[in-house]
Amino acid sequence: MNLKALAAATAVLVLAACGDGDQGLDQTGPNPELPEIKERLVPAMNIATPAEWGDDLPTVPQGFTITPFATNLKIPRQMLVLPNGDVLVAEGTGGSAPALRPKDVIAGIIKAEGKTSVEGGNRITLLRDANGDGVAEVQTVFIDGLNAPYGLAMVGSNIYVANQDALLEFDYQEGQTQITTAGRVVTKLPSEINHHWTKALTASPDGSMLYVGIGSNSNASERGMMAEQDRAVIWEIDRLTGAHRAYAEGIRNPTALAFHPETGALWAAVNERDEIGPELVPDYITSVRDGGFYGWPYAYWGSNVDPRVRPQRPDLVSRTIVPDYALGSHVATLGLAFVAGNGFSPQHANGAFVGMHGSWNRQNLAGYKVVWIPFSGGRPTGKPQDFVSGFLTDDGNARGRPVGVAIDPINNALLVADDLSNAVWRIAPATRAPAPASTPATSG
Amino acid sequence: MPESQRPFGLHPVHAIILAFPIALFAGALVSDITYLNTAEIQWSNFAAWLITFGMIFGSVALLWAIITFVRRRQTPYRGRALTYLVLLAVMWVAGLVNAFQHSGDAWSSVGTFGLVLSIISAACALAAGWLAYSVPGTEVTR
Numbered sequence: 001m002n003l004k005a006l007a008a009a010t011a012v013l014v015l016a017a018c019g020d021g022d023q024g025l026d027q028t029g030p031n032p033e034l035p036e037i038k039e040r041l042v043p044a045m046n047i048a049t050p051a052e053w054g055d056d057l058p059t060v061p062q063g064f065t066i067t068p069f070a071t072n073l074k075i076p077r078q079m080l081v082l083p084n085g086d087v088l089v090a091e092g093t094g095g096s097a098p099a100l101r102p103k104d105v106i107a108g109i110i111k112a113e114g115k116t117s118v119e120g121g122n123r124i125t126l127l128r129d130a131n132g133d134g135v136a137e138v139q140t141v142f143i144d145g146l147n148a149p150y151g152l153a154m155v156g157s158n159i160y161v162a163n164q165d166a167l168l169e170f171d172y173q174e175g176q177t178q179i180t181t182a183g184r185v186v187t188k189l190p191s192e193i194n195h196h197w198t199k200a201l202t203a204s205p206d207g208s209m210l211y212v213g214i215g216s217n218s219n220a221s222e223r224g225m226m227a228e229q230d231r232a233v234i235w236e237i238d239r240l241t242g243a244h245r246a247y248a249e250g251i252r253n254p255t256a257l258a259f260h261p262e263t264g265a266l267w268a269a270v271n272e273r274d275e276i277g278p279e280l281v282p283d284y285i286t287s288v289r290d291g292g293f294y295g296w297p298y299a300y301w302g303s304n305v306d307p308r309v310r311p312q313r314p315d316l317v318s319r320t321i322v323p324d325y326a327l328g329s330h331v332a333t334l335g336l337a338f339v340a341g342n343g344f345s346p347q348h349a350n351g352a353f354v355g356m357h358g359s360w361n362r363q364n365l366a367g368y369k370v371v372w373i374p375f376s377g378g379r380p381t382g383k384p385q386d387f388v389s390g391f392l393t394d395d396g397n398a399r400g401r402p403v404g405v406a407i408d409p410i411n412n413a414l415l416v417a418d419d420l421s422n423a424v425w426r427i428a429p430a431t432r433a434p435a436p437a438s439t440p441a442t443s444g
Numbered sequence: 445m446p447e448s449q450r451p452f453g454l455h456p457v458h459a460i461i462l463a464f465p466i467a468l469f470a471g472a473l474v475s476d477i478t479y480l481n482t483a484e485i486q487w488s489n490f491a492a493w494l495i496t497f498g499m500i501f502g503s504v505a506l507l508w509a510i511i512t513f514v515r516r517r518q519t520p521y522r523g524r525a526l527t528y529l530v531l532l533a534v535m536w537v538a539g540l541v542n543a544f545q546h547s548g549d550a551w552s553s554v555g556t557f558g559l560v561l562s563i564i565s566a567a568c569a570l571a572a573g574w575l576a577y578s579v580p581g582t583e584v585t586r
């Protein structure tokens with residue numbers, strides 16, 4: 001009979017893992033609906049099992065074509081389009097967070113289920129589509145021997161690579177397909193533990209400053225605040241001297257940085273915290289204020305206190321800036337690319353593409369797509385619209401997971417890195433795409 | 445000595461195994477109290493591991509207690525065997541819930557609920573030890 005009681009207690013625990021109280025709230029835009037905090041004994045973990053594309057492709061709206069620009073990459077993350085149209089893609093996986101608790105051991109095993117079995121490349125690959133058929137026929141190792149590279153930027157004739165532990169500078173000449181010289185270390189980057197290891201990178205419009213996103217070393221301070229020195233910040237780095245200062249703080253995991261082409265404001269795509277409910281906390285994009293504090297770990301979405309963090313800091317809670325635009329909880333925004341000027345298509349003349357890697361901490365899978373957010377005057381003006389989707393199958397398996405997004409302004413295409421199927425997808429307006437096969441350069 | 449006349453005492457291996465949850469759950473309780481007093485996360489990490497290993501040894505002790513109870517259910521020691529089993533069962537259930545509680549982040553890894561669970565597990569383990577060790581004779585006495 002006691003055995004029965006034990007069995008019943010176990011069953012209750014197992015059942016507690018199902019049904020996570022998702023209310024289907026509208027959590028996009030400047031004023032997301034926020035539910036009460038809902039902590040559970042067993043964190044909701046639903047990781048989409050990897051599946052194959054077969055002959056299928058991601059779904060794009062009518063009037064656009066999608067092609068596999070490059071395949072067989074080794075965990076592609078962020079991209080940079082060079083002036084001649086060549087595309088660089090950073091490949092790799094970082095982080096060296098030791099397992100401190102039994103939970104870390106178990107969660108690591110479960111999360112690995114949703115990832116590719118390919119080992120990260122620790123390199124940058126160059127992709128070139130000279131004949132304009134939407135598939136890169138040149139795919140070469142551009143820079144090898146890197147340490148979990150992620151962010152990429154170009155200023156003048158220099159290419160900058162943000163490894164997980166250092167910002168590197170390389171000399172580049174147009175047309176080059178390989179760099180073998182060692183990079184110059186502009187500055188070391190915080191890399192202890194590296195719970196969030198990705199170092200997003202962008203350059204100021206005038207090229208004098210580089211901005212690096214440095215994620216937190218924990219979900220919500222559970223490694224102690226000593227581990228958070230120089231974490232959850234955006235660094236502004238003098239390109240020539242390497243001197244840095246914290247440009248913004250309390251910004252949990254800024255995974256993509258970009259300057260708005262019209263306003264010159266720095267924007268970040270940011271991943272917020274987990275394990276306080278399926279609809280907390282929304283990930284977001286926001287313009288980043290110099291000296292701004294964005295709440296982590298003490299508060300979220302303005303002055304909403306996270307009770308898990310002790311000692312609490314009411315002084316910092318009251319200073320917390322409300323982000324500009326929510327994209328939904330746990331969607332994992334990893335890519336950000338602006339469109340302005342001539343526009344991408346008539347319907348996509350001014351706005352931003354955002355890549356969402358997809359959720360693990362809620363039953364109803366969220367993210368796993370690329371959305372379009374219309375802008376006007378440098379501010380978001382409407383709801384996000386699905387632009388590239390179909391990464392999930394009907395039965396909840398994932399065929400791909402979007403990471404970085406980039407605009408190729410020369411060929412007017414959107415590039416999407418996918419670190420599950422190890423591909424770069426290329427989306428272009430059907431009417432404006434160069435006619436394939438008929439290009440003289442490719443005949444024969 | 446026939447089964448019905450053997451006194452209620454533990455096999456030395458059983459006794460050694462029982463010593464682990466007693467020490468580990470008591471240690472977890474002290475770690476939890478220290479965490480709540482200091483907000484120093486390492487104490488919560490200690491408690492998480494102490495509970496985990498308390499559960500591993502506690503599970504063996506619980507299984508052994510079930511077997512002992514089944515074998516002694518027709519003897520005068522039925523009551524003692526049942527009490528011992530119930531104490532370990534409560535320790536085990538509270539410990540399991542607490543293991544999950546300690547997978548929460550920062551303050552949520554302990555909090556009031558975690559502290560209460562730690563008190564229950566430690567108290568049950570200590571009571572089971574008191575009961576088991578205070579009886580002369582052992583399971584191997586013949």
